[in-house]
Amino acid sequence: EVMALSEVDRIRLILAVREKEDPCRQMVLTPTQAQANACTARYIAIRGANRSGKTAFSAYKLARVARGLPDVKTTKVRGVYLVFAPARAQLADPWGKKLIKGSEVAGDLFDKPFIPAHEIANIRYTYGAGEPTINLIELKNGDCILFCVSGDKNVWKRIEGKGCIKGVILDESAGTELLLEELMTRLLDANSNEQILREAGGAWLIWGATQTK
DSSP: OOOOOOHHHHHHHHHHHHHHTOHHHHOOOOHHHHHHHHOOOSEEEEEOOTTSSHHHHHHHHHHHHHHTOSOTTOOSSOOEEEEEESSHHHIIIIIIHHHHTOEEETTEEESSOSSOGGGEEEEEEEOSSSSOEEEEEEETTSOEEEEEETTOTTHHHHTTTSOOEEEEEEESSOOOHHHHHHHHHHHHHHTTOHHHHHHHSSOEEEEEEOTTO
16 A cells, blocks of 8 residues: 655655765764864864865865854854865865765765755856856855855955855965955954854854965
8 A cells, every 4th residue: 555645754754865865964074074073263274185184074064054054153144155275176176076066975975965956046157268167156045155266356346245254264275364364354254243153153264284285
């Protein structure tokens, strides 16, 4: 006998399957990643060799917070997250790849991205030489993620109207003294919002780089 599922049971089944296939919930952290994940400091630097999991952790952390999954840095205040990389190619891979195409769990390739398609309202790309480069992800919850190269002089215009900066990822040697000064000022601006302070401890920054950088 075949019984039709009620609407409530159908939703529960969908959510159970999504959770099982969600790398943000299935991620197995290394000891160093786990230490960084548990840290409540607003500004964190992660140093490691190539392929040691710095970007994987940063993408995992960013996705969890932006999606509003349980996390010490999550806030319900809507705003913008920034990802800086030294070059466009690095924004396409690994950032675009991990967030919207496929990720890794316990070092193994996983065909589900850190941000599932059903939570994304809009994706924009930059077109030029080579493959299209991820430019913007707008989430259905109202948050957005902007992707920038370190020399992008239009980044501050791009965030206008999108709310305050709640978090920043610097990938490898993407930070210059001028950029850091501007970022610190804008990160402090978020601390004027009492709800961000109460829920997330303030705006945050993660900088991951190899030992030689």
